[in-house]
Amino acid sequence: MSTAPKRITDIGPPRYDKYLHPVILKNYGQWKFHENISPGVYCHVAESGDRIYTVRAGSPRLLSVQTLRTFADLADKYCGGYLRFTSRNNVEFLLDEPCKIEPLKQELNALGFPVGGTNNAISNIVHTQGWVHCHSSATDASGLVKCVMDAVYERFTHEDLPAKVRIAVACCLNMCGAVHCSDIAILGVHRLPPKVQKDMIRRVCEVPTLIASCPTGAIRPATVDGKPSVTVVDDQCMYCGNCYTVCPAMPMNDAENDGLSIWVGGKVSNARTAPKFSKLAIPFLPNNPPRWPEVVEAVVKIVDVYAANARRYERVGEWIDRIGWPRFFKLTGFEFTRYHIDDFKHAGLTYARSAHVRY
Amino acid sequence: MANTDDDCQCPRTPLLDELENGPWPSFVKEIKASAQTSKSAKDLLGQLELSYEEKKGHWKHGGLVGVLGYGGGVIGRYSDVGEQFPNVAHFHTLRVNHPAGWFYTSDALRSICDIWERHGSGLTNMHGSTGDIILLGTTTPELEPTFQELAQAGFDLGGSGSSLRTPSCCVGMARCEWACYDAMKLCYDLTMAYQDEMHRPPFPYKFKIKCSACPNDCVASIARSDLSIIGTWRDDIQVDDAEVTAAADGGLSIQKHVCDLCPTRCMEWDGQKLAIDNRNCVRCMHCINVMPKALAPGKDRGAVIMIGGKAPIMQGALLSSVLIPFVAASELMETLQELIRRIWDFWDEYGNNRERVGELVQRVGLPAFLDGIGLEPVPEMVSAPRDNPYIYFQAQKGAKS
Numbered sequence: 041m042s043t044a045p046k047r048i049t050d051i052g053p054p055r056y057d058k059y060l061h062p063v064i065l066k067n068y069g070q071w072k073f074h075e076n077i078s079p080g081v082y083c084h085v086a087e088s089g090d091r092i093y094t095v096r097a098g099s100p101r102l103l104s105v106q107t108l109r110t111f112a113d114l115a116d117k118y119c120g121g122y123l124r125f126t127s128r129n130n131v132e133f134l135l136d137e138p139c140k141i142e143p144l145k146q147e148l149n150a151l152g153f154p155v156g157g158t159n160n161a162i163s164n165i166v167h168t169q170g171w172v173h174c175h176s177s178a179t180d181a182s183g184l185v186k187c188v189m190d191a192v193y194e195r196f197t198h199e200d201l202p203a204k205v206r207i208a209v210a211c212c213l214n215m216c217g218a219v220h221c222s223d224i225a226i227l228g229v230h231r232l233p234p235k236v237q238k239d240m241i242r243r244v245c246e247v248p249t250l251i252a253s254c255p256t257g258a259i260r261p262a263t264v265d266g267k268p269s270v271t272v273v274d275d276q277c278m279y280c281g282n283c284y285t286v287c288p289a290m291p292m293n294d295a296e297n298d299g300l301s302i303w304v305g306g307k308v309s310n311a312r313t314a315p316k317f318s319k320l321a322i323p324f325l326p327n328n329p330p331r332w333p334e335v336v337e338a339v340v341k342i343v344d345v346y347a348a349n350a351r352r353y354e355r356v357g358e359w360i361d362r363i364g365w366p367r368f369f370k371l372t373g374f375e376f377t378r379y380h381i382d383d384f385k386h387a388g389l390t391y392a393r394s395a396h397v398r399y
Numbered sequence: 400m401a402n403t404d405d406d407c408q409c410p411r412t413p414l415l416d417e418l419e420n421g422p423w424p425s426f427v428k429e430i431k432a433s434a435q436t437s438k439s440a441k442d443l444l445g446q447l448e449l450s451y452e453e454k455k456g457h458w459k460h461g462g463l464v465g466v467l468g469y470g471g472g473v474i475g476r477y478s479d480v481g482e483q484f485p486n487v488a489h490f491h492t493l494r495v496n497h498p499a500g501w502f503y504t505s506d507a508l509r510s511i512c513d514i515w516e517r518h519g520s521g522l523t524n525m526h527g528s529t530g531d532i533i534l535l536g537t538t539t540p541e542l543e544p545t546f547q548e549l550a551q552a553g554f555d556l557g558g559s560g561s562s563l564r565t566p567s568c569c570v571g572m573a574r575c576e577w578a579c580y581d582a583m584k585l586c587y588d589l590t591m592a593y594q595d596e597m598h599r600p601p602f603p604y605k606f607k608i609k610c611s612a613c614p615n616d617c618v619a620s621i622a623r624s625d626l627s628i629i630g631t632w633r634d635d636i637q638v639d640d641a642e643v644t645a646a647a648d649g650g651l652s653i654q655k656h657v658c659d660l661c662p663t664r665c666m667e668w669d670g671q672k673l674a675i676d677n678r679n680c681v682r683c684m685h686c687i688n689v690m691p692k693a694l695a696p697g698k699d700r701g702a703v704i705m706i707g708g709k710a711p712i713m714q715g716a717l718l719s720s721v722l723i724p725f726v727a728a729s730e731l732m733e734t735l736q737e738l739i740r741r742i743w744d745f746w747d748e749y750g751n752n753r754e755r756v757g758e759l760v761q762r763v764g765l766p767a768f769l770d771g772i773g774l775e776p777v778p779e780m781v782s783a784p785r786d787n788p789y790i791y792f793q794a795q796k797g798a799k800s
Contacts, residue, residue, distance in 0.1 A: 048550035049468055050594040056499035056587035058553075059507055060573060069572035069581065073692045084574050092574060102426040102535070104433040104440075105512035105521045112505035112512075121505035125525050127569070127618050134574075152424050168528065171450035172426075172443070173476060173492065173535055175460035180450065182426040183418055190421030215710040216528045221622040221718075252752060255713035282712055282753075288459050295454035308622050310614035310629075311685040312660050315621050315718055329451045330417040353660055353689070385715055 061122040061134045063092045079199050080155035081141060093135040095144050097153040098164045098189070098196060101129040102172065102182055110151065118144040128164045128206075130157050156197040160204055162343070163196070165189060167209035168216045170228075175288075176281040177211035178228030178298040179327050184209050184335060188226070191336045192343060202350040202359070205343065206307075213280045218308070223356040224342055225303040225318045226335060228327075232297045233277035234290035238264045245287035253286045278384065300325045302338050304368075305357030316357055319365075319390075321372070323379035338374075345371045364398045409434050410445040414452060433521040439536050440520045442484035449480065464491055464539050466546040469598045472556025473542055489538045490520075494531040494557035495549060496590065496597075499583035500570045501526060510552045518545040529607065530567030530618075531557035555594075561753075562600035566590050568610035569617040571630075577687065578612035579630030579700040580728035586610045588732055593739075602743070603750035607708075613696065614684045620708070620719070625756045626739065627705040627719040628731070634697035635677040636686070642693035643673045657686045701727040704738065707757025717757040720765070724779040741772040 057065060067086035074084040082094040099107075111131055115123040119135040126132060131153070133144060145155045157163040165188065168174065170181030188207065195201060208222035212230070219225040241247070247268045251259050258276035262269050283290040302325065306318030321342065325334040342356070349371065350359035360368045369376045382390045409431060418427045430447070433440035446457055457480050464475040474492040481488030495511070511532065515521060519537035527533040532554075537545065546556060557565035566589050569575070571582030589608060590597070596606075609620030612630040620627035647653050653668040665679040666686065677697075687694045704726060705719035726734045742756060745768065750759045760768045769776055778784075 047467070048547065049555075050598060051550060051553070051555050052591045052594055053496040053555060053587065054498045054507070054553050056583040059498055059502045059504045064573050069578065071572075071574065071576035071578075073576055073695075075691075084576070094574070098424060099525065100424045100426040100429060101524050101526075102429050103523050103525050104429040105516050105523065106432045107429060108508055108512050108523065108525070112508045115505045115508075123503055123505070123508070124570075125501040125503075127501075127530075127567075129525065131525070152422075154422065154424075166528065169524075171447055171456045171458075173458060173490070174456065175458045175476070177456045177458075179454075180447075183451070186418050186421065186423055186425060186427075189423035193422045196423075214712050215716070218528070218619050218623055218710075220710055220716040221619065249752070253713075280712060285460060286753075293455045298454065308616050308619045310616065310621075310681075310683045311688055312662055312683055315616070317716060317718070327454050329454065330414040353656060353685070 059122070061092065061120070061136070063090050063136050064122075064134065066090065067092075076159050076199070077141075079161060079197055080145070080158055082158060083138075091136070091138075093138055093141055095133045095135065095141060095148070095155060096126065096130045096157050097132075097148045097155050098157055099125075099129055099131050099153060100182065100186065101164075101167065114144065114147065126157075126164075128157070128166050130164050154193065154197050156199075159199040160201045161196055161199045162192050162201070162205045162207060165207045165209055166217050166222070168211045170209075170211040174211060176214060176284055176292070178230050178293070179211050179300060180329060181209045181211045181217070181228075183329055184226055184300075184332055187330075187332050187336050188339050191340050195343065201343075201347055203353050203355045205346070205356060207339070213278075214285075219303065219306075220317050221306040221308045221315060222318050223304065223306065224339055225306065226339070227301045227303060228298065229301050229324065230279040230281060230292045230294065230298050231324070232292065232294050233258070233272045233274045233279065234281075234283055234292045236270060236272060237289040237291070238269050240289035241269050241287065242267055245289050250283055250287045250290070253282045255280060255282060259283055295327075299327045300332070300335050302335070302342075304342060305355075305360050307355050307357050312353070313355075313358055313361070318357075319360075320380050321368075322374055323377060341372055341374075366398065409441060410448060412444055412448040415444065415448050430522065436516070437519075437521045438486040439490060440522055442486035443490070443520065443522070443536065446478060446480060446484045446487055449483075458490075464542065466543050466556070469556060470600045471559040471562045471598055472546075474559055476536075487536065490536040491539065491542065492536065493519075493534040493542070493545060493549075494527065494529075494559055494565065495534060496555050496557040496565050497526055497530050497532050497567070499568055499586045500573055501530075502570075502573065507552075511549070511554065514545060514548045514552065518548070528623075529557070529564050531565045556598065558597040558600075558605075560600045561602045561604050562598070562606070563593050563596040563602075564605050564607045565597065566608040566610065567618055569612055571610070571612040575612065576691065577615065577630075577684070577696055579632055579696055580612055580628075580702050580731055582610040582612035582628075582630065585628065585731055585735075589735065592736060596743075601747075603746060604753045604755050606743075606746075606756065614682055615688065621705060622708050622716075622718055623710070624708050624719065625706065626735075626742070627708055628702045628735070629705065630696075630700065630702050631682045631725065632697035632700045633725055634699040636675055636680065636697060637695040638673060638675065639693050639695075640672060643690065644671075646690050646693050651689070657689055660685055699727075701725050702731055704735070706742070707755070707760050709755045709757050713753065714758050714761065717761070719757070720760075721780045722774065724777065738772070745771040
């Protein structure tokens with residue numbers, strides 16, 4: 041009888057210093073300053089005088105093992121096998137020989153992985169799964185990212201914006217992608233309440249949990265054909281999809297009514313101004329795969345108007361705070377509608393309560 | 400489960416093919432690369448094309464799938480068009496706890512690739528929104544073998560459901576001069592301390608911890624984590640006068656681009672010397688970001704601890720708010736473990752099902768939450784004192800009941 045190998049559990053991730061470059065290990069916590077050598081390339085200098093060079097390239101986040109092996113091969117060829125990924129899905133190669141920067145950049149660009157995304161560039165887009173793997177998505181995420189990054193490609197490979205611009209895509213109101221604090225955010229929205237599948241509810245859902253899942257109390261208990269079920273008060277539904285996550289008998293997908301909204305002016309960093317939420321710019325654009333021209337046009341418009349009007353170091357939200365929202369809508373040509381005025385829980389917080397008006 | 404056909408006989412995907420054009424790297428090319436050897440990647444391509452045609456998703460959530468003894472780390476995913484695409488009828492995701500700061504060696508990366516090619520679609524996300532390595536798509540019987548091979552290679556699953564989600568951090572001291580505490584070590588130590596809470600969901604809802612080593616907050620901890628640990632310092636900004644002069648000589652307008660953009664106007668430049676009123680500095684990082692050679696955070700370093708950040712579901716998005724204005728770097732782990740224990744006790748006692756900590760604080764009020772976890776109120780916790788007079792006074796001495 042062969043003995044099965046002992047089962048391993050709860051070992052946690054690899055130790056935090058297990059995969060670090062020797063120069064990083066030697067100078068851990070002893071960095072002095074850094075320089076931005078060119079778009080996508082940083083040099084960090086340690087107190088010891090040691091230097092580590094970072095070459096950053098964009099990736100589609102959704103990566104095959106074949107491409108990961110290509111990254112591994114590049115790391116072996118140029119930097120002893122040391123690489124990392126960023127919080128925005130870029131891949132970074134960590135070099136201690138500056139003469140290898142240019143050949144690596146050329147090989148990455150030739151393979152179709154653009155070098156850039158640093159400093160005052162548009163970095164890679166943080167995004168969600170979309171139709172590739174999510175149950176509640178109102179749209180695809182990877183496709184939107186591809187289309188937008190194709191259109192702003194030069195903004196990734198150059199650093200010519202007033203400040204960094206962070207874009208995010210989330211495919212439903214769950215916002216798994218930090219959409220709520222991004223300079224520009226694209227958010228998939230549903231616009232119809234869930235369609236209750238009464239036969240399915242009995243088999244797969246716990247009715248009290250389903251009722252409790254609704255943030256607005258729109259889901260009410262009901263008896264259908266003598267069995268416990270629910271009804272939805274349509275006017276109270278804000279299409280968050282929370283019910284569908286706890287109960288698959290509440291589908292929301294609707295080809296014609298699902299679409300995209302555009303948000304602007306959020307930030308996470310504390311630099312200059314406090315972190316802030318993104319605000320609504322466009323309440324609805326059609327879901328128009330495979331190229332989403334309306335969405336791409338709107339994002340490019342925001343970036344161009346921002347680039348032409350903001351002052352140096354001003355993030356999108358800081359720029360809009362300075363010029364005021366009426367001027368933002370005028371400059372972009374976006375229509376201001378009743379949907380831009382908050383009427384949810386903390387509505388009054390965004391009403392203008394001063395006589396400070398620009399004319 | 401690999402299909403060894405050289406010709407993948409991929410389904411016709413005219414809409415997705417459009418997304419192979421253009422300069423940005425294409426995720427469609429990635430799926431097609433996997434489809435050369437993986438039947439599930441091929442069916443994923445087919446189902447995704449259908450979604451692009453119909454403008455509709457085709458995934459169903461749920462089903463209790465996982466590995467033995469764990470209540471998380473695997474996301475059950477089923478196709479609602481499984482007859483048409485049988486190889487993605489079951490297409491579960493494994494979340495694998497990433498190394499702190501997302502650092503790898505080529506060998507580590509290849510070991511994950513080899514395991515995933517044997518057991519799943521060969522498709523990954525590097526990385527998911529919370530930070531995990533995402534292994535995208537396999538069947539229930541493959542979960543346990545994948546998990547055990549990953550464990551042999553030194554990797555474990557991350558969090559999902561109502562658990563501690565995989566903590567994440569910035570690069571911190573590994574490659575940043577602004578790190579005010581050792582974010583990678585703290586993130587690792589916290590992850591190891593709470594393995595049980597990650598793998599066996601004990602909470603009313605998810606709980607996220609993110610460690611950013613300075614107020615630039617590169618992992619968005621203030622927006623995306625229930626417990627945000629943001630590096631800062633208490634003493635004076637370190638100034639290298641010669642480098643300030645060099646920056647000015649290099650064309651930077653110290654007045655316009657540094658002093659005038661300081662949120663508290665605590666800096667003055669007379670053309671020769673930069674003077675900083677450090678008592679009024681709020682540690683925003685702008686001046687240091689602009690002059691990384693000339694300025695640096697002070698030496699008395701630590702972190703501000705904040706509570707309650709989250710995305711909209713269910714009651715609306717929240718940014719974290721200040722809980723402890725400063726904890727010295729050397730005391731962070733001990734302080735956090737005690738604080739986390741008290742927060743989880745209170746949440747366990749008073750939280751509703753699917754109520755994040757931030758929403759609990761909103762519901763009961765920060766004062767009651769502070770009472771519950773045994774913290775004294777301090778003015779750093781608010782942007783201003785209350786502006787309404789409806790105060791719930793506590794019972795007065797000598798009051799008759």
